[in-house]
Amino acid sequence: MKKTALIVAGLMALSTVHADEGMWTLYNLPDAVYEQMVNEGFQLPCDMLYNSPNAISNYVVNFSGYCSGVVVSPDGLVFTNHHCGFSAINSHSTVEHDYMLNGFYAKSYSEELPNEKMFVSFMKEQKDITSRVNAITRGKETDAQEAAIDSLTNLLTDSVKRIDKTLHVEIDPFYEGNKYFATVYQDFKDLRLVFTVPKSMGKFGGETDNWMWPRQTCDFSVFRIYADPKTNGPADYSPSNVPYHPEHWAPVSLEGYKDGDFAMTVGYPGTTNRYLSSYGIKQRRDIENTSRIQVRDIKLAILKKYMDASEKTRIQYEDSYVGSANYWKNSIGMNKCIDSIGLIRQKAEYEAKIRAWLSNPKNKNSATDVDFALLEQLYNRNAPLAHAIGYWQESFWKNSEFLTRAIKINFGMQPKGTPDNQYCEFDDNSNEWNLELDKELTAAMFKNYAANVPEEYQPELFKTIKTKFKGNYEKYTAWLYSKSKLLVKGTKFYPDNQKDFLKDPGVQVGFQLMLQYAEIGSQIKPIMDSIAQQEKKLCQAKLEMEMNKPHYSDANFTMRLSYGQVGGYMIGNFNSGYYTTTQSILDKMKQGANNADYKVEPIMEQLMSAKNFGPYQDKRTKQLQLCFLTNNDITGGNSGSPMFDGKGRLIGLAFDGNWDSLSSDINFDTHLARCIGVDIRYVLYMMDKWGHADRLIKEISPK
Incomplete structure (x- = not known):
């Protein structure tokens, strides 16, 4: 009974x-x-x-x-x-x-x-390990917390591999980091x-x-x-x-x-x-989605022009086009829906209920003590940085082949050769891209970034374009492609010899882009960490206020x-x-x-x-x-x-x-x-x- x-x-x-x-x-x-x-x-x-x-x-x-x-x-x-x-x-x-x-x-x-x-990956088992994660992360800064979780992930993976060497473990945050689950997977x-x-x-x-x-x-x-x-x-x-x-x-x-x-x-x-605050939804609409729509409008038009003109080019870029177009249209539709149903207003009204619930001292504790004024301030401080980094990612990350190589050779490329004579060399993938399309796309991305991002977030190369090339992005790009050997088959680059390495203008472009990205990232990270803490508390407050209901993460x-x-x-x-x-x-x-x-x-x-x-x-x-x-x-x-x-x-x-x-x-x-x-x-x-x-x-x- x-x-x-x-x-x-x-x-x-x-x-x-x-x-x-x-x-x-x-x-x-x-x-x-x-x-x-x-x-x-x-x-x-x-x-x-x-x-x-x-x-x-x-x-x-x-x-x-x-x-x-x-x-x-x-x-x-x-x-x-x-x-x-x-x-x-x-x-x-x-x-x-x-x-x-x-x-x-x-x-x-x-x-x-x-x-x-x-x-394909099969899920074999999952369990809640929140208490174990909290024990190793309590009182630590974000980077140290992430390192501790990585160590625990390796420890748990080693443990399951002793049973079956084909298994591995992943630890994921749930409920905005209020919970952590460990999942055992087997990959084929x-x-x-x-x-x-x-x-x-x-x-x-x-x-x-x-x-x-x-x-x-x-x-x-x-x-x-x-x-x-x-x-x-x-x-x-x-x-x-x-x-x-x-x-x-x-x-x-x-x-x-x-x-x-x-x-x-x-x-x-x-x-x-879905636990995101009204301030976070506003940033999603006004910055993340809007920058994605604006940049991809340009990118997709260029891809389509060349794909329509050549079957070979269509095959080369079809996968990229479809992937880019999918979330371009999704962002358009999401912004339309946010406005049509008044979602930001609805979320703010719900947050007012949480504030009222928290106003009762018995409901407030360190885990749920949301500082709404601070949260709003943090999002306002974050806005120009999020705008800049959003445009950077849409414009330069995995975009044209030239920009992809320029970034890769400066960030995360595994050198070849001997320990005393290491070099970087790109595999020949010339059958996967179209040179004229690549040039037009690179020039368009430079030009659009300059038009939409304040100068304080622009790499040094934009000053070069402005002064030496009179703001002519197409002319600068043509010079860049003619002088750089990034797209030349069989070229060896020696990163240990920084002087010669950076002589290549394409390598310089990648270096400057990554330097700018790191600079924006260093400014945005502490703000995002603070936002995450407040969003975590907001989620916990919702869960406790509605503890009589089941909630999914x-x-x-x-x-x-x-x-x-x-x-x-x-x-x-x-x-x-x-x-x-x-x-x-x-x-x-x-x-x-x-x-x-x-x-x-x-x-x-x-x-x-x-x-x-x-x-x-x-x-x-x-x-x-x-x-x-x-x-x-x-x-x-x-x-x-x-x-x-x-x-x-x-x-x-x-x-x-x-x-x-x-x-x-x-x-x-x-x-x-x-x-x-x-x-x-x-x-x-x-x-x-x-x-x-x-x-x-x-x-x-x-x-």
């Missing part, structure tokens, strides 16, 4: 938290949350989520550190999004064999394509491309439809994990490796879903900031579960509906002549015009359903996350959020926030009828 009363009390507390909000860690899922999931239609025991041999968490993977994925076969097949596999697909593409344009299917194991620097580094549809379908709608609904994108790609043939464990790439054989994998369902059905997403959401690219229902939303007179059909994609395909994002190969129109879609059509609607909506709580990093029904069966892959709720990283709108997923039946239909991938369909065995 007592247990029942506790559950009822927990559910009453949870009733103020909408079922569709929350990114919950699985190892300590609150009882009240699990009970609510059951009420919504989840039918499995709680230990089927975590901490049992066949738990769902055992076959959901971190995909290469930026996406999610799911194992779907006894031979290690992994489903993720097309845009998650984009860089791998692009890296294998040439003008002669353009897998991005034409798609790819490996008809045998020997045809599956290996990928450098890609991996031999990951091979098996199947992808052409980009026309895998990225159907392009930037026109990005973050939008309705969607018809067939956003999936298929990889396979390879393992050591003797141990079935992780191994570096080797031709002798064999397909990995997991103990369990996700069952793939052909049954589908209907409006109101339970839906659950499990994956690795990247970053949210902000996303930090650790495994999370979100749940809710299949269903659409209303905005004004617009009824979103909750799924799309082949007719909707055919309607868009008709616009292909005027919009390249909707242009497809004739075979795709034929496939979408079929009268019967066999086992892949929905039994209720008698249609092939393409994409669908749930109110599951997702963010970047969730791309490729498996979407499960109440029986734990795979029904789709999450790939996007909707435009109307792009502020959800800082505020979840229960009425508008939706997760867009590609229906797994659409995925299988394309594998079957376009790819004729019979061996893969048989391996997956959908039911």
Whole structure:
């Protein structure tokens, strides 16, 4: 009776938290949350989520550190999004064999394509180690705290490696640093491309439809994990490796879903900031997002001009373009949402409630004593520095090949040669970039930085441009490229001989850029450390003020579960509906002549015009359903996350959020926030009828 009363009390507390909000860690899922999931239609025991041999968490993977994925076969097949596999697909593409344009299917194991620097990571265990972290960090400055946590991470990794050398540990802060969890991972580094549809379908709608609904994108790609043939464990790439054989994998369902059905997403959401103060949200809108939008407007226009003129250049830069455009549009949408719902005002009003709660002496302690006046002052002091560093990062970090090399040779490049004769030499990657594009991009970045950042945050080179080149950035850049040997194949640079090393004007540029970055960083770091302390206290105050409610931590690219229902939303007179059909994609395909994002190969129109879609059509609607909506709580990093029904069966892959709720990283709108997923039946239909991938369909065995 007592247990029942506790559950009822927990559910009453949870009733103020909408079922569709929350990114919950699985190892300590609150009882009240699990009970609510059951009420919504989840039918499995709680230990089927975590901490049992066949738990769902055992076959959901971190995909290469930026996406999610799911194992779907006894031979290690992994489903993720097309845009998650984009860089791998692009890296294998040439003008002669353009897998991005034409798609790819490996008809045998020997045809599956290996990928450098890609991996999948399985979470093996997670636990709260807050008390241990607090014991080694108490009273220390930020740098010393970070060093102590790094040492503890190494200690714990050494400990698990004594049990299994393929394991490692990561320690992550939760609840703005009020908690710390240690997670044990196992990484598989031999990951091979098996199947992808052409980009026309895998990225159907392009930037026109990005973050939008309705969607018809067939956003999936298929990889396979390879393992050591003797141990079935992780191994570096080797031709002798064999397909990995997991103990369990996700069952793939052909049954589908209907409006109101339970839906659950499990994956690795990247970053949210829902505990962020109103001052922090204002900085996000006015500085971080605004600088990103402004700089990428220029960068994307330059890339597109050259990509449209040359197929070779398109292949070279397509991955960079798509990655840059994604969060360019996200930032635009987020700023729009922040303003349209008055988010900064809402957050300030909520903070007023916290202030009132803290005004009672019994609620105030060293952990929750937020100094709101100080927090505002800190953000005001931080603003010009954040503006400068934001423009620096957008303009110079991993931008043109020239700037990338200029920075790399001054920062973090491993020298070659002997201890007495060390030198730096760049690998020849001239087939990966276009010289004229690179020049134009470098000149544009210099010019735009000078126009938007005060002189006090500009490196010395800008004075040279102003005096010796009369402010002509194009002329300066042409001189720079002609005099520097940074892009000259086979050039050796000797950093120990600083005089000769810095004679190269490109090396000088990198040195000055890094010097300026370090100077801004030295000023901003103590302010950011102080802001972090106040934001930590603000989070703790919220948790204590609402201690009768379960709270999830902000996303930090650790495994999370979100749940809710299949269903659409209303905005004004617009009824979103909750799924799309082949007719909707055919309607868009008709616009292909005027919009390249909707242009497809004739075979795709034929496939979408079929009268019967066999086992892949929905039994209720008698249609092939393409994409669908749930109110599951997702963010970047969730791309490729498996979407499960109440029986734990795979029904789709999450790939996007909707435009109307792009502020959800800082505020979840229960009425508008939706997760867009590609229906797994659409995925299988394309594998079957376009790819004729019979061996893969048989391996997956959908039911």
